[in-house]
Amino acid sequence: MSNRSIVPSFGLMFLSAALLSGCGDPAELPAATATQRDFVAIAKGKIDVEGGVIRLAAQREGLIQAVFVEEGDRVKKGQVLAQIDTRQAELGVAQARADLGEAQARHGIAAARLQAAEREAKRLADLAATKAVPVQDADKARDEARVQRGELATAAAAIAVAREKLKRELFEIEARRIRAPLDGRIVRRSAKPGDGASTFNVTELFLLAPESDRIVRAELDEQFVSNVRPGQRARILLDYDGKQAFAGQVLRLGEVFGARKLANDDPNERQDMRVIEMVVSVRDSQALRIGQRVQVQVLK
Incomplete structure (x- = not known):
């Protein structure tokens, strides 16, 4: 190898080392120009939000x-x-309210009947104890009170059913x-x-x-996967304007290779290239819009 070819290589290595040593924390990454060959991978992507729209x-x-x-x-x-339109659902609510009112009224009647039956059963039981009335009359009154107790329980169950129906009809309005x-x-x-x-x-x-921070969902070509890991700093360039750049950081890489989904206008690039998803955070992303095309450069 000639000396002329060695000197530029050392110059490039020195430039890269100077850039890396001056960057400091990933959150303080300056927006460097795309002409500096300080990246180990490049990928096209789109602006998105965590979880997607x-x-x-x-x-x-x-x-x-x-x-x-x-x-x-x-x-x-x-x-x-x-x-x-809730008009049909409102009719259902009105009917359910009416059914509930009717069930509550029946419950009130059943409660009154039970009270009367229990009073009569007690009166006849006291009389039967003194043999003023036949025991059979007291037994009959006691059985009637038992029946009225069952009627009251049935009326209470009807109220519960009517209330559930009203809840369902109100949900139909909410739905x-x-x-x-x-x-x-x-x-x-x-x-x-x-x-x-x-x-x-x-x-x-x-x-x-x-309402969350913007991210980039990029398609990382198979040839670059071994060069990238979570935590690496990244530079995000707008697809239409390579001069405007944003600092970012690789958050995660996909586990499965798949076909490219983003259109590629480069006729020299293979169209059957296998890619994985690379998710990159973006600093100061308020100016970026969801769906905006960008280029991601993963830095050394």
């Missing part, structure tokens, strides 16, 4: 009665986003409200008042991005 649909089919949010709105967990499962931002609103919502061919009504 959530596609919200209705639990019950019907016409959308109202929509309460717009795209870009921040929402809180439990907030009502839209409502399916027609689409609520945010957690804090986040509405990134797409497909729901419109008057549109139909189906549970057979599930209708997406909203796309919700959880």
